[in-house]
Structure formats: C-alpha cells, structure tokens
Amino acid sequence: MSRPSTYSPSDQYLVEQVLQGDTARFGEIVNRTKGLVTQIVFKLIPHPADRPDLAQDIYLKAFRHLAGFRHQAKLSTWIGQIAYNTCLHYLEKKRLLLPGEPGLEAAETGPGAPALLAVAPEVEARLFGQDLTAVLAAEIDKLPPLYKTLIGLYHQQELSYAEIAHITSLPEGTVKSYLFRARKALKESIEATYQRDEL
Amino acid sequence: MNTPHLSEQQAQQWAENASSADATLAAHVWACPACQRRVADYQALFSALKTAPQPAFDFNLAARVAGQLPGVTRAFPWAFIALGGLGLAFALAVVASGWAALRQLFQAASAGAVALGTVLAVSVVLAYGLEMLFRHRRQTEIFLSLPRELQHDGAQPV
Ligand SMILES: [Zn+2]
Numbered sequence: 001m002s003r004p005s006t007y008s009p010s011d012q013y014l015v016e017q018v019l020q021g022d023t024a025r026f027g028e029i030v031n032r033t034k035g036l037v038t039q040i041v042f043k044l045i046p047h048p049a050d051r052p053d054l055a056q057d058i059y060l061k062a063f064r065h066l067a068g069f070r071h072q073a074k075l076s077t078w079i080g081q082i083a084y085n086t087c088l089h090y091l092e093k094k095r096l097l098l099p100g101e102p103g104l105e106a107a108e109t110g111p112g113a114p115a116l117l118a119v120a121p122e123v124e125a126r127l128f129g130q131d132l133t134a135v136l137a138a139e140i141d142k143l144p145p146l147y148k149t150l151i152g153l154y155h156q157q158e159l160s161y162a163e164i165a166h167i168t169s170l171p172e173g174t175v176k177s178y179l180f181r182a183r184k185a186l187k188e189s190i191e192a193t194y195q196r197d198e199l
Numbered sequence: 200m201n202t203p204h205l206s207e208q209q210a211q212q213w214a215e216n217a218s219s220a221d222a223t224l225a226a227h228v229w230a231c232p233a234c235q236r237r238v239a240d241y242q243a244l245f246s247a248l249k250t251a252p253q254p255a256f257d258f259n260l261a262a263r264v265a266g267q268l269p270g271v272t273r274a275f276p277w278a279f280i281a282l283g284g285l286g287l288a289f290a291l292a293v294v295a296s297g298w299a300a301l302r303q304l305f306q307a308a309s310a311g312a313v314a315l316g317t318v319l320a321v322s323v324v325l326a327y328g329l330e331m332l333f334r335h336r337r338q339t340e341i342f343l344s345l346p347r348e349l350q351h352d353g354a355q356p357v
Pocket of ligand 1: 232
C-alpha cells in the first residue's frame with residue numbers, strides 16, 4: 001500500500017508529538033503499522049471474533065508504553081513485537097500454545113535430508129503452472145499459526161530475518177529454519193490438494 | 200550428472216537468490232530439468248505470496264483505537280461541559296448579586312483597572328476555549344479521515 005506523496009513525518013517525530021500530548025498523532029502511527037499488526041493478529045488468532053479487541057489492546061499497550069520506545073528498533077518492529085507478545089499471551093490463556101503443535105515437526109524434512117522428489121515431476125509441473133492465488137489463502141490457512149505468521153511477515157510484509165527475529169524473540173537461525181519448513185509445508189500442501197482434486 | 204539433486208533448502212535459496220549458489224550446484228541445475236522445475240515452483244509460490252491479498256479489518260482501526268485513548272474523544276466533551284457550566288454559574292452569580300454589587304466593585308477600584316482585568320479574563324477564557332475546540336477538531340479529523348488507499352482495503356482475510 002503506497003501512501004500519497006504528501007509530507008510524511010518521521011516515526012521519531014510522531015512519537016515525540018504523541019508524548020508531548022498531541023494524542024491525535026497516534027492515529028497516524030496506527031495507520032502506518034496496522035498492516036503488520038493485522039497480519040500478525042489474523043495469522044496467530046484462530047477465532048475471528050477475538051481479533052478486533054486484540055488489535056485494539058495491542059495499540060493501547062503501545063500507547064501506554066510509548067515513552068519506553070527508544071528508537072533503537074523501527075517503530076513498526078517495536079509495535080509488531082507488542083502484537084506478537086499480546087497474541088502469544090492470548091493463545092496461552094486459551095491454551096492454544098504455538099510450539100509443539102501436532103503436525104509442526106512432522107512437516108520437517110530437515111536441511112540435510114536426501115533430495116527426493118516427493119511428487120511426480122509431471123504432476124508438479126502441472127500444479128504450479130496454474131494460478132496459485134485462487135488456492136493460496138486456503139492453503140496458508142491450513143498451516144500452523146507460527147508458520148502462517150512467518151510466511152506473512154517475510155513474504156507479504158517483506159520484513160528481514162532480523163526484523164522477524166526481533167518481533168518473535170526467536171533466534172535468527174530459528175526464524176530461517178521455521179520459514180524453510182513453512183514454505184516446504186505450504187508447497188506440499190498445495191501439491192497434495194491438486195493431486196487429490198485430480199483423482 | 201553425478202551431483203545430487205538440490206535439497207529443498209537449496210531449491211528455496213535458489214528460488215530467492217540464484218546468485219547465492221556455488222558453481223557445482225549451478226552446473227547441476229542448468230543440466231537437470233527436475234531441479235529447474237522445483238526451483239520454478241518455489242519461484243511461482245513466492246511470487247504468488249507477494250501479490251496475495253493481505254488480511255484487513257472491515258472497520259477503521261485507527262478510529263476505534265482513538266475512541267479508547269485516554270484524554271481524547273472521551274475526556275474532551277466532559278471538560279467542555281464543565282467549562283460551560285462554570286461560565287454559566289459565573290454569569291448567574293453576577294445577575295443574582297445584582298447591579299448594586301457590581302457598582303460597589305467599580306467604586307472600590309478604579310474603573311480602568313477593573314475594565315482591563317475583565318477584558319484580560321474574558322480573553323484568556325475565550326482563547327482557551329477556542330484552542331480546545333480547534334484541537335478537538337484536528338484530532339477528530341486525523342482519526343476519522345481514512346487515507347484514500349484504505350478505501351480499497353477490501354482484501355479478504357487470508
Ligand atoms: Zn537435479
């Protein structure tokens with residue numbers, strides 16, 4: 001989403017304005033970061049009805065703790081971290097923990113695994129020749145929440161590994177490894193769906 | 200072709216950045232249709248992910264948050280009403296105490312000093328009221344005006 005080419009104040013300026021009492025400027029901060037926050041909330045929270053309140057809570061937390069923002073990270077990354085932690089807290093409360101979910105480890109082949117072609121090449125060639133966008137949303141939705149989130153942050157929000165590591169408090173190597181598994185699982189899921197439809 | 204096929208990880212890396220691969224791998228991929236296809240599949244997947252609709256709420260998140268911020272939309276009307284009430288109470292008190300009291304006041308101090316004081320007091324109250332009004336208008340405008348691109352945000356939740 002590209003913003004209009006009008007003057008756009010820096011994150012630091014906006015934060016200072018809000019801290020000096022110009023609370024209305026916080027709306028600009030929300031509009032700048034809502035893509036990232038929405039991505040995290042939609043991917044991590046399975047119940048759509050809970051998402052609006054959670055998104056609101058995330059921004060109220062950010063507002064209350066704004067004085068603690070030190071400009072060491074990007075403002076969006078800082079708010080993304082609040083979003084991720086708020087969602088994790090919600091999942092813990094609802095006993096929907098991220099790690100150790102069934103199917104999460106099963107999807108892994110590992111970087112050192114033999115390079116087998118799991119799907120017959122002629123099938124594979126047919127799958128990805130089609131328009132993927134039609135099936136993509138449904139296939140992403142089948143992934144575990146953490147995988148969905150990593151795919152959303154990396155491929156749709158176009159964050160770097162370092163930024164994702166900052167948001168999720170995971171080591172960068174772990175982010176890379178999970179993202180590898182997530183993409184592999186997504187590709188296999190798409191292949192499986194097409195194969196099932198072909199039968 | 201003696202080198203093994205690309206691993207999944209290598210295929211992903213290649214799809215993202217072909218220049219990161221070493222010469223042996225490159226030689227293999229150029230000669231191996233299976234690996235080329237696998238890389239192409241990942242490239243298609245990454246490209247589709249990039250252009251897929253992003254999740255979006257069907258309401259104005261900034262306005263919703265604004266309604267909950269301390270001291271913005273909620274606190275202001277009460278402050279305004281309190282200020283108006285005070286002004287009204289003051290006016291009533293003046294009327295109730297009658298012109299006699301006012302005349303006494305004017306007699307006690309020099310007429311010029313009282314007039315100056317009254318003008319100053321009215322100016323301060325007026326300026327404060329106007330400042331609050333403009334500030335409230337500006338806040339409401341910023342919060343409630345959607346950026347144009349938001350109107351096209353009708354993306355389906357992913
Ligand atoms: Zn090969």
